[in-house]
Amino acid sequence: MKTSNLCMTLFAALAITACSEENEFPQESAKDPKADRPDAYTSIAINIPHTTMTKAPSGRAIDSGTADENKVKTLHVFIYDTDPPHTPTVAEFTVEDNSLTPQSSGSSTWVTNKPIKTKKNDKYIFAAVNLNADMVNYITTNGLGAFSYNEFAQEISQLADPTNGFVMFNTSYPESTPAANLYEDESLALTNRMSIPVSRVVAKTAVFKANDFVVNGGGKMTDIKFGWRNLNKKFYFIQDKRDGIIKDYNWENYSVSDFERGSDAINTYLSADVPASFSYAPENSFKYSLGQTEINGVTFISVSGVFTPDKVISTTNPTPTQPADFTIIDNPNNSGKTFYVVRTTDGIANYFVNGTIAQQYAELCSNNTPGMPSYNGTYALEENTFTDGICYFHIFVNANATSPQAPYNVYRNQYFKVNIHSIQAPGNPSDNFDTGEILKPETWISTDIEINPWEVYEEDYDL
Incomplete structure (x- = not known):
């Protein structure tokens, strides 16, 4: 009897607890309530x-x-x-x-x-x-x-x-x-x-030399190549258009670790060519602010070329002290050879095939030697060395974008067809020349860009 009363007491307590929990804390059934639909x-x-x-x-x-x-x-x-x-x-x-x-x-x-x-x-x-x-x-x-x-x-x-x-x-x-x-x-x-x-979730580009293409700067440019740089590592599966403008995850801010450099080096095309290869990039949509947006958050096109100056400055004097010690001669080097540049304040890029002579020339200029052009700052040879003649230019696309797009953004399924009209040699000796700088229009390369939607819509479907 004692055991039976205990069982009854426990049963009653459990029943009361169950009722209390059902009334105070209703639990959703583990079974999907819509599972019984047809x-x-x-x-x-x-x-x-x-x-x-x-x-x-x-x-x-x-x-x-x-x-x-x-x-x-x-x-x-x-x-x-x-x-x-x-x-x-x-x-x-x-x-x-x-x-x-x-x-x-x-x-x-x-x-x-x-x-x-x-x-x-x-x-x-x-x-x-x-x-x-x-x-x-x-x-x-x-x-x-x-x-x-x-x-x-x-x-x-x-x-x-x-x-x-x-x-x-x-x-x-x-x-x-x-x-x-x-x-x-x-x-x-x-x-x-x-x-x-x-x-498609990627954009693409191809770069062409226009019919009027010309190289300025006193020399020849060969082996011109292109490719996207500063590529987003992440993307959204579906474009975010909720605010009436396309945004991705780094719209408000970014980290340098959000991007990978990109390494495409595809030969440029002639204007009549049908491209066989393209450079591809993930979407990169960011909030552009004039005078504030940094290059580090922008996806852009890098153009490289091998430049060979026609003329270079030389000297036979091991310790030049005046303008008369320098002479302008035909470049003794063939294409693909390293050269050095001293950019003086008169806007001229002075070319050298000997780094020591370039340093001597720059020192005389910065010391305001009579008859020498002016040079501001301290000359750094390593920053003005064009190894194997390679120089770089950057192209920032979509500058005139309007809502729902934003300036300088790269969007999925867009084809940026870039036509180069002129290059102002020698450009820059490193592909990272503007890292950390504020975005500004490229001054060393003249282009026009066709932005094609890379898509064609059929007008009728019979499904």
């Missing part, structure tokens, strides 16, 4: 940013892209309930297994050949093309939060992969898809595909 289906058609158009938009420059840029190998579709807990549905389609095919030969519209099964709820639907395993793992781990403007680190070689395809995401953050737009019949879903435009 199954529903959708299928997808993605429109990559390349098509053959019947009519180009008025005034819009276009670039159809290369075969590598338009390659589609995989499609991941991430579907989330709009309401918490944002239950996910993930589907993968591949060209290899024939579940993803072009709508027709040469089309930029790719269609899925099997429906995606989910539940009949309002949804957010994301399409991602050519993802690598790191991206897939990140998204499946973080769910809808992965698309909530969280930066993701990825090297440019993985975003612009000629073998596995260029990474693409929804061109804009998707609007909610109503449950009514999902089908309870699989065949209806396949014949009424949902169309999602996607964009």
Whole structure:
């Protein structure tokens, strides 16, 4: 009896506790309350940013892209309930297994050949093309939060992969898809595909020598190359346009560790050439402030060339003391040889093939020797040594951008076609010549830049 009374007492206490907890702290069921809704289906058609158009938009420059840029190998579709807990549905389609095919030969519209099964709820639907395993793992781990403007680190070689395809995401953050737009019949879903435009997450550039290209500065420029520099290490999967202007994670401020240098050195093209290679860069959107924005936060194009001066200054006097000790002679060196520069205040770049003579010349100038040009400051030979004749120039793109873009920003899926009209030699002896300086227009190189959207939109779709 004693044991029985104890059992009854414990049972009553547990029952009271359970009732109390239910009344005071209601617990959400572990089961998704929407799980009992009927199954529903959708299928997808993605429109990559390349098509053959019947009519180009008025005034819009276009670039159809290369075969590598338009390659589609995989499609991941991430579907989330709009309401918490944002239950996910993930589907993968591949060209290899024939579940993803072009709508027709040469089309930029790719269609899925099997429906995606989910539940009949309002949804957010994301399409991602050519993802690598790191991206897939990140998204499946973080769910809808992965698309909530969280930066993701990825090297440019993985975003612009000629073998596995260029990474693409929804061109804009998707609007909610109503449950009514999902089908309870699989065949209806396949014949009424949902169309999602996607964009590559990188920008590209090619640099051309214009028909009137000229090198100023008294010499010849050869082996002119280009490539993006100061590349963002991270990016958003979907562009952040919420404030009416495109922003990324370093919009307000940045750290030098946010960027990698970039090393592309691609030969420049003649004006009539069809480029075979491009330099690619992740998006870099920052808040530009005139007279305050530093180069260290800007993505720009570096142009290098090998300069050979026509004339150099020389002397046979081991201890020159006056202008008459120096003579101007034909440069005895061929292309690709190191030279030295003394830039005097009259705006002239004085060339030397002997560093000691350059130092002697600069010292006489800075000492205000009669007859010598003026030189301000202390001459540093190492800062004026053009090793192997290589010199550098920087080009800052998108200077005149207006909302939703910002000046000097680089945006995804844009093609910056740079035409060089003139170069004022010798430029700078290091590719890091303006590190830490305030952004200002380039004065050593004259260019015009066509900013193409790197995309062409078909006017009609039959899905």
